[in-house]
Amino acid sequence: MISDDMRDIFNEFVVEAEDNLQKVEENLLELEKDPQNEELLNATFRAMHTLKGGAGFLGLNAIVEVAHAAEDVLGKLRSGELTLTPDINDAILEAVDFIRSALPRYEAGEEVETPQELVKKLRELEQGGAPSAQEKKEESGIDELLDKYGFGHLKGRPIEDILEELILLPPDERPVELIEELDRIVASGEAPKAEEKPPEEAPQPEETAIEPAEEVAKEEEVKEEPKEEPRQEQTKAEPKAEPKKPPIKTEGEKVLRIDVSKIEDLMNLVGELVLERNRLLRVFQKLYEEYQSKTVDEFETVMSSLDRIVGDLQLAVMKTRMQPVKRLFQKFPRVVRDLARMLGKEVELVLEGEDAEMDKTVLEKLEEPLIHLIRNAVDHGIEPPDERERLGKPRKGTVKLSAYYHGDRIFIEIADDGRGIDVEKVKKKALEKGIISPDRAEKMTEKDILFLIFHPGFSTAEGVSQVSGRGVGMDVVMNTVSAFRGTIDIDTEQGKGTRITLSFPLTVGIIRSLLVSVNGRLFAIPIYSVLEIIQGEDAQITTVSGKEVLILRELTIPLINLGEALEMGGGNVGYVIVSQVGSQKVAFTVEDLFGDEEVVVKPLGKIIGEVQGISGATITGDGKVVLILDLDGILKREMRTLSLV
Template identity: 40%
Template structure:
């Protein structure tokens, strides 16, 4: 894709998001002039950029939307929800088109028909068609009347088809003849590569010389081929692409009629001859036209009566007039000129520069790419490759992959750095040099500090505000509440709270689920709310707050709440809890049963949140992030769901332990303590090893057995037990040895091992060993099965 189009698509994304957000805010604060202005400007900027490409339907639809917004901006129209719907629909349609453009570099064929209805609706409040006339795009280049002779090289069948298609659409087709210079290879030009870059290419023909040179004369460094191509790309795009070789291309735009006449045998326009002959006068006439435009502009400037001598405006006018005179080749002396002298000089110059005689050359100039004035090219002292001194780049937009790559490198640096500690040990133990060992350790300390700072810096780059995750909800809540016929006010708090991009991304789905659930089941219809003595409009709150190295996201509503008795009964019916639990389970524990797999309270499955995949999916994805989810509810008053997530998932702190000589990592978050227990104090209750700790019985699981590894503790030696807390339950793990805690960058399991659920990932240690990090929940399940 050419970089200009890529840039446009990236920019369009941001602008459309601004439009959407603004429109939704406007519904809440109708008529806020600041907001209207913002939306209008985003739409306007978008339209301006779209004009650089041949997307006529896109420009027309945007124009219609912009005109409507302009009326709202100037206060002539009040935005109602019907208009908002139409505007949102228009920009949704555009977004769809842009997705199509991303892959196909052209609008979908149905664009014209898709847009027609919307354009009519958008224009209806403006008084309809009268404005449409103004809206017709001014971007199209003049079509040339007669086909150039080289069109005959394109196959007639395709031309017939194209002529038929052009007759039914507002799209345009441009034909390019590209004659690469014979010594173009010496200027590092690659004609074939260039034509392959042509966007929306429909046809490409390679033209051979009529007579190839004989073997003795043949020079492989001379370019003998030329090209002919048909494209839907706009003139701007083509000029941009061929900007290095403007004098080697001819671009013509032909309408259906011209092609048909060409096919029926009309004598061709000798464009090549015409161009060669017309090149000089064309440059002249273009240059003269621009010079005249400058002079007319100068007249307008001088018509302003407060222009006085010494004013920067007057001096700039003098400069412009002098420039125009120079271009026209008419000598002037403007030193110390005042307004009257200037106006007289302009008159004289305009008289001297009477328009070029023939209209032919002028017409051609719009259809045939005119060479850039020789002076501009020849005098260019160098290529402006360096964008030095750019002003508009205070914020860098960086591809996510680059940041991920940086993070990976930081991880590798950490590993390499950790290698130094092993080297220090080796220096002392193997080579007996304590001094060298200490030096290495000093070096390590220095590197460690820098690596930590680097890591913190990279992590900081990855931080995004929660507003990214919250951004989709105003629209979602608006659309869903309309569909459900409920009135809901969405409140967001703490959008500025930052979290790692991975966390933000992974947060999206669970949040959508919770919000939909709330809208669908939690919030009552207005009449029910009024009957319950509540305000008819429900309130849904999304709030985020940072808490140490965690971020807490809360979704709360003032709906009907969750009935703990019903939940318990349902859970019992589904076999999720025992009869005893049905009696004893506390209300708050009962509410949290909704997170159990296979639980769904919806009496009727709606198209919003039903379908059985319920809150357990939320719990699973939150736990996958290393977080937790809890729900509190008061019957009749509302529900409150709290997600607790780590601020960042990139670095995990693990405790290293070993069994059977192999090391494993266990997330430090889970570790409660490490204890050594004399063998004699180990107990056994109902086939389960236990240990008494501060008056509490803690079950002990043999990690080696759970993982099916051959190891048994040496009889008589103290048992090493790592106490972890899983699901707020304390469990001891019998291990061979404790090692230190390390910071690792966890990589997910890949390939065949991807299905090994008992491991949450792997990490590289400083001594080159790969550490398997255990997924404690799964390991405990495994242990239960083994037992």
């Protein structure tokens, strides 16, 4: 159990451990493609070594034992005594999974037992490379000294690693005889692979950088020496000190960890500031219309400057909530690798646009939907290697996960080069399950049929497997996309592959909205969902199968009267707003328009709860409370009422 006085240190360790675990996982997946990459092997070893050291300091014994066993396997991989195999990779990845799952259990104060089977598996894999006679002789002598001085827990470790740990002890606790013996072996060149250690140990500047005063003192000593003295020591010392220290200092200055709740508080305050700015601009507009004076002109200059500063402040605070999608994307190579092995397929995951940033709130909720989409691409989309070969395709299939900006939205695409979606099969399954009626099926377009895969409980799989067939998952994707005012689109071609595109606003807290009136009541519609606005008298409205539709450039678009949908009565049709809702175009009638305004989205609160068709509320520049319409929710409610689905 973690004591209160160690809690802060433990929290720091957890953050660093997550980074190191991710590094180990990514490196192992890369090493499967390039097993001889010494740089990756060394980096993986160091990450596991750091994990073990931190866990040992905190007394997290289960993590220490697993990390130690994995570290020893990695040590023999980098020394060339073992060759990386899928079994070794699986075992080390299993160790990563255990450590990752153990961290929250330690945090909760639970007892964590060492997984002996996993440790045994790692030890057996390690024994695949036996030490040479010379190594055994050296280890035997060193082991005696380690036992003699009470450092038996260091037995079996590389000589340089033992020396490194002993040097870090206080001077009065260092066993001089043991250190001298270790120095002798390293200096004599008897220690195997000794030449390879300096480049491996060099990228660990933290341990040398913690005592800068000592380094400065050494440099001053060199400067004070007489000019006749040889300058070799000075020239040797400078290349080591100069290139390493600046990066550490720079990195420390760039990174600052802040509690998320503080960012949220700051975002709320900026939201309030935006609302007050809007009100101030509205008041100034009235003042400007009523009075013309030099003072008002000066006030206009101040207001213009204030408007710009608040806008810049809003953008800066919003950026603090933005995170690169790499944090999300880097979790999926492991998912694809494990799933492909389970299904006996060869699949490569290609990642693009990892530097694109999106709102942290959305990013955190996208992991589960993307896992479902990627699993579907690998399971349903990518064909087995032999089948792909018969079809003239490469044996290895490709799944591409990419992110990019377009306008004020971010798009995430999942594309595969597999078999594509069989539209007729989807329609047949939907009819069998009673999701649609035969009459409805006849009127549906190909795109409408494709979107049936997002219906709860829908699956085209013939049976239930470990991966799919339960009809659970795709509805989660649609619900998550809708919850964050996103859109989703599907493109597929049989035999060529499928592409699913998700899009989201860059931020969920502050949006630009179109203000409209419905039966005299003011509402806000997110501007990103508005495609086109048509005056009522110019709109070509007709009736098809008893339902009103808008005919726009030979395209038939469903028409919904917002007054009736909100149960406020029909009202006048002043304007028709053509919107993109999910995958389809839908038209909505409103009474009047009042321009667009940047609004801060506020939740309705626990008393009111969730209301389908309303995504929140805001306060306009003149102080009025306005409800923000969720067009997707309104469409779903109307379709359910009219039994369209």
